Amino acid sequence: MTQNEAPTTPACYSCGVQAEPGRRPMIFTAMSLEGQHPALTHRNPPTVELGECSECRSRHELASLLVTGKPNGRDGTVTTDRLGAALDALAILGKPMPKQGESIGPLLRHLTTPGSLARWAARYAPTWSRGAKADERNAEAWAHLSEEQRRALRDGYSRVLAERVAASAPPVALTPPPADEGKGSPVEGGCLFCGVPAVAMEAQRVVARGGVEQARADAWTPTSADATVLGGHSSGRLRGHLCPECADAKEALGSVGASAIERAYTRHMRATGRGDDLPSLGPGEHLSGLSAWAVTARAGNLEAWQHASLRHRA
Ligand SMILES: [Zn+2]
Ligand SMILES: [Zn+2]
Structure with missing residues (x-):
């Protein structure tokens, strides 16, 4: 589901579809190439420019709102980015987004990792996947995900639910x-x-x-x-x-x-x-x-x- 013609705007770093045009791209640098010794990559690491689509942007802004309590704007903290990855995971699974005041701990614990590994950017950094090209993008959001990645997301979500149930259980x-x-x-x-x-x-x-x-x-x-x-x-x-x-x-x-x-x-x-x-x-x-x-x-x-x-x- 990828297009190989050179896009005018880069792919969204989260879902992989064409990003919003006219925004400054983010540059991701690979630390190693899949199947290659890290020392070989060291001298000339490949980079890719990625953007953000409007859907992912509003989801990531919600992450910032949930973390800081303040609307509009990105605070750029690690927690916001970690929560953003967890919200990406919820979006992929088609689950509802958390509301303000809801506990975000279970999301951070169980969905941040599978969520960030599911991002389009994870094809390029820290390890450049075999066969990945810098000018690719998804025709459909998240079309690049493997069954294994989807399973990791579902497992994470069931642990979130288990933790929520336990929140009301006795010690x-x-x-x-x-x-x-x-x-x-x-x-x-x-x-x-x-x-x-x-x-x-x-x-x-x-x-x-x-x-x-x-x-x-x-x-x-x-x-x-x-x-x-x-x-x-x-x-x-x-x-x-x-x-x-x-x-x-x-x-x-x-x-x-x-x-x-x-x-x-x-x-x-x-x-x-x-x-x-x-x-x-x-x-x-x-x-x-x-x-x-x-x-x-x-x-x-x-x-x-x-x-x-x-x-x-x-
Ligand atoms: Zn996106
Ligand atoms: Zn004792």
Whole structure:
């Protein structure tokens, strides 16, 4: 569906039909040629001049309006261009454009990439496709798209819909993943430190991360440590996971140990409004009797640190 006679006006960089005449063209430069070593292109990179048709222009102006809240004009930011590519994807699929105030996050996450790969300009830059000529254009908008590109667009759109549905769904309780393979005894069913059996994540974020399994893996940090380091009386390596709060405490202290456990516990108590229940400690003093859940009898904690009972020592 391409015409090979030299056009007087360039092709639209999005849909590939003849662009609006009389506008300054945009120049796209290839970084490499398909099937050729990048070093060979380096000295004399091919370029193509592309424009914008009026339909794509108004769609891209809508992207700017949605990002900036201001009508007329292009702000030229990366977000506007990324949203413009996502709106191109919606146009190809024949789906409605978002309204002002609607969340654009799902569109950016799932349609920007297939949308920008679907653009006419993607034939030339960053890689000049084999056989692409600088003076070609589409007889019909998007006529250049392959079935593979269309499938990527449909997949992206179904992820947008899944995220929108999830936006109104309740949070998802993510239990820790099974303990990694390795030395020592696996500890499952809760955070090694605080024993919390699951962490809540907004359903929308779960979908954005690619589903429950991926979200679990993202939320929980695999950790292993000797039982004595966790406050236990007998040694032996334990492996399991830390919840995000306890993983932060470990990260802050640089290792698993009494200090990290104490930090995780005190921060949790303060965050849940029980900071006053903590014994007041002087410099060099530590909480006593605080063990990680992993080295207790591991009764099922319903909430973080339910197993903890404290004294304090100098
Ligand atoms: Zn166009
Ligand atoms: Zn924890």
